[in-house]
Amino acid sequence: MYRDNFLKKFIYTMSLTTKLKSNPKIFWEITLLVCMYGAYAVLNICRTTVVI
Secondary structure, eight states: OHHHHHHHHHHHHHHHHHHHHHOHHHHHHHHHHHHHHHHHHHHHHHHHHSOO
8 A cells, every 4th residue: 555655656756857857947947946945045054153
């Protein structure tokens, strides 16, 4: 039962990634969004360690 559910989620994720790779606009929008969140997280980490 668990294995079937895992396989369904895995196949859905794989089809989602193929859709993202086939549409360059959505791929770059998601990439930019992830980079923005990553930069914001790094900024907050650095801000707590370095007091200006």
